[in-house]
Amino acid sequence: MQKKYQAIVIGSTGLVGKALVNQLCQDERYESITCLVRAPLANVDYHDPMQKIKALVIDFDALQDYQGYFSVDHVYCCLGTTLKSAGSKRAFRRVDFEFVHVCAQLARAQRAKSFVWISSLGADAKSKNFYLRVKGELENAILTMPQLSNAAAVRPPLLDGVRKEHRPGEAFALKVLKILGPIMKGPLEKYRPVRPAQVAHQMIGLQVF
Template sequence: MKMRSALIVGGTGLVGSNLVKLLCDSEEYISVTVIARRSLAFAHPKLIVKVRSFDELEENDIEFADELFCCLGTTQKKAGTREAFEKVDVEYPLHIASLAKKSGIMHAIIITAMGSNEKSPFYYNRVKGKLEKELIALELSQLSIVRPSLLLGDRQEFRLGEKMGEWALAIFNPLLVGPLNKYRPIEADQLALAMKVIALFGKKSPVAIYESAELNWLKMPEPKKENPLLSEDEELFNWDKLKPEELIPLDEEVVFNKEKLKSFSVNQESK
């Protein structure tokens, strides 16, 4: 597999920070560029951080990469107003995706949410559904939409609503089986891993949607063994088995006979 480059937007959040570390430590990626509103505490030789205002992003800020990972997202409470919320969750991702298309990035992997639907009775899901519709309309070369359920992990900020959801799901999680399995929460590091798997081995259709239940079990495939015909304990040749006492002695009749050679030489001279 060729070495890859990644562009991550939203690398300081819960999922984005996990994704940055994962890709930097990955053998498949040779460079990871992050566009963020503030610097990162994490550092790595592969990592390039561009501190930018998302209101002022220009075409030359988005350089070519194999994949764009968009992890932007906020809450209406933190944003303050619906307009500010939609700017972060819709306008910024759309603008970044359009710039990525111009720069030649072939694959965009973008987080929305479980239940995204522009006709949903819930405002949050309507906003995410609007984002998905507009992203699809951009006609990117390849678009992967990931729809996680409630995200679990250590956030830098405290979100009361999400904490209450975590406590409730901790109680009811064992009951979420069968059709209810899709409502199981997902760890942020697992979502980051799932996004990496999608980048490397995901569906090749122009638009692919990954629901939370699928994201929860996506893993990197096991590496192939160099010689599948041999077990781990076998060797091509075991030299220890070749012991001196096991060497077969030469047959005495086959040993070279010098007397016969003399006799042959005499007969030849007499002719």
């Protein structure tokens, strides 16, 4: 009999998070998907005919209190915000570094088989760009964490998807990159916008089965 896997998804309401949960629902290898969320999930966003999703509304400032839920095979972390949405560099770092780092620590404590999270193309701890520097610092912190089995980060470029919040700068960049797409080849190909489903698929592919 084929082994069935259990997963936990942190950040299941964003572009990649939704795509990921929907793909996990259709993946016969998984029997349950626990989603830690700030607010109840909108059922219309998810196709879950086998009723695999178990959503739990939590206080992210007290992530440690939910350590037991990380006792699964695979941990997926799709948490992320923007400087504008966060309101300050400190608040941004709280979400994009501290929360994700705590999730990695909890995955290690519960001996999850693997931990996969979303970083960013260009992540570099020495970058002058604050966003990329935080992402790079997080990669260094997680990938050097002792006794954390099979940790891996995906580094997507700009995401091509419909967001609830309006991001004018991102929308403009996306429009330009779509126009330039056909000539972005070779070293430039990695900068082409990607669909959230592509990132989700990559994340699943990085897990250990």
